[in-house]
Amino acid sequence: MPDLNDMLLFAEVAEKGSFTAAGDSLGTPKSRVSRRIAALEAQLGVRLLQRSTRKLALTEVGHSYLQHVQEMREAAQAAQLAVAQIKAEPAGVVRMSCPVHPAQALIGPMLPAFLAANPKVTLEMEVSNRAVDLLAEGIDVALRVRSELSEAGQLVVKRLGQTSSWVVASPEQLQRQGVPRQPEDLQRLDVMGLSGQKGMARFALQGPKGEAADIRVRARYMADDFECLLRACVAGVGLCAMPDYFCQADIAAGRLVRVLPDWRLSPGIFHAVFPSRRGMVPAVRALLDHLAQVQLPSA
Numbered sequence: 001m002p003d004l005n006d007m008l009l010f011a012e013v014a015e016k017g018s019f020t021a022a023g024d025s026l027g028t029p030k031s032r033v034s035r036r037i038a039a040l041e042a043q044l045g046v047r048l049l050q051r052s053t054r055k056l057a058l059t060e061v062g063h064s065y066l067q068h069v070q071e072m073r074e075a076a077q078a079a080q081l082a083v084a085q086i087k088a089e090p091a092g093v094v095r096m097s098c099p100v101h102p103a104q105a106l107i108g109p110m111l112p113a114f115l116a117a118n119p120k121v122t123l124e125m126e127v128s129n130r131a132v133d134l135l136a137e138g139i140d141v142a143l144r145v146r147s148e149l150s151e152a153g154q155l156v157v158k159r160l161g162q163t164s165s166w167v168v169a170s171p172e173q174l175q176r177q178g179v180p181r182q183p184e185d186l187q188r189l190d191v192m193g194l195s196g197q198k199g200m201a202r203f204a205l206q207g208p209k210g211e212a213a214d215i216r217v218r219a220r221y222m223a224d225d226f227e228c229l230l231r232a233c234v235a236g237v238g239l240c241a242m243p244d245y246f247c248q249a250d251i252a253a254g255r256l257v258r259v260l261p262d263w264r265l266s267p268g269i270f271h272a273v274f275p276s277r278r279g280m281v282p283a284v285r286a287l288l289d290h291l292a293q294v295q296l297p298s299a
Contacts (some may be wrong), residue, residue, distance in 0.1 A: 004072075006040040010048060011069045015091045018257035090283040091120035097134075101226040102270065103127040106294055107143065113288040121283045127252060128271050129224050130208040134275065143291070145268040155273045160294055162267040167203060167259040168247050169239035176236070180259055190238035191217045199226040203241060204261040213263070224251055241265055268293070 003101050013022040013033065023030040041048050048062035051190050058066060098107050103125065115123060126132070134155060169189070177189045183205050186256055193201030201219040206212055220238050223229050233240045233247075234255045250256040272291060274284065 002040055006036050007069045008073060008088060009033060009036050010040055010148060011073060012050070013064050014035075014062065017057050018056055027273040032224055047214075071126065088282045089120060090118045090281075090286040091123060092281060092283050093122045094283045095124045095126075095138060095140050096138050096287070097126045097128065097132045099129050099143065099145060099191075099244055100127055100224075101243060102143060102145065102226065106242070106270075110290065110294060114287060115292075116276060117175060118283065118286055122287070130133070134273065139272045141287060143270070143272050145270050147268060149269055154275065158272045158274070158288060158292070159271070160270045160272060160291060163270050164244045165241050165265040165268065166244055166247065166261075167205075167263075167265065168233060168242050168251065168256045169237060169259050170234055170236040170255065170258055172236040173239065174259075180271050183207075183215050183260065183263060186214050186215050187241070188219050189217075190220045192221045192223075192229050192232060192238040193219040194226075194229075195222045203239070204266045205260065206266070208262045243268075276287070 009026070011030075012025060013019060015020045019030045019033045019037070021031045022028075026033075031132060044065075046061045046270065047059050048065055050057040050059055089192070104127075107125075109127070111123065115121065126139075126276065134140075134142055141206050143160075145163060148157065165257055167186075178185075180186055180189065183203065186203055191201045197219075199219060199222065200216045201222075203213075203215040203217075204287065221229075223232075226242065229240050230242060230247060230250065232238065233242070234250055239259055247256055252260060272288060273279075274288065
């Protein structure tokens, strides 16, 4: 393989238009530049430059070779920049978006440690359940929970973990309306669900033997915030599918009871999406590394 330095020297000559200009740019004598290009051509077995007393001109092969050498040079510069960024101290503003309930129960408690470890970083977090457009809105990192990962276009997806949800109800409601024994029994109880589901609460359940049940019930109460649903559930308004990390304390205290404990709801994949890793600033990289340490409770 030709010497990489000779390849870069060829690109400099081609772009500057002469051995003299390339030598002046690199602080190398014209005679040495000429010898190195001649050696490169000899090794390749082709002529890259047409020489005349007035100027240099690229041959057809030279044009093609120059394009590849320029791409190689850009890749090498990007690699050097990536190393420099990793070594640099994280600093600057990072904008992050996170849904409400993970922000309150999982991510919020993690951020003080991140900010303490990175004193030059400023963090702006939008706590919202809306789907943000990272590129259009200038968001560096968006956290999401989905039942499955899909293509994210120009974005990179980083899986952080898997969340579990339980069907829960208050003891008072179960005493009033009865304890469900099978998924179909959910249809005779008051239920609640997240907004945006056209008034229906959905329970996609998998049984202990692998059997599946997809139950849809008209919801008595809907909200786009799990905190509101949790309080209403504790008050006996209706049963609800709730992230395990969000309702464990109420279950332990006896304020809520798991319904159909042998049946599992479809898990949620907790993940981060962000623009390409190429050119990623150290502050964003440090935040992603910190988020990878999130502790999701086991079901």
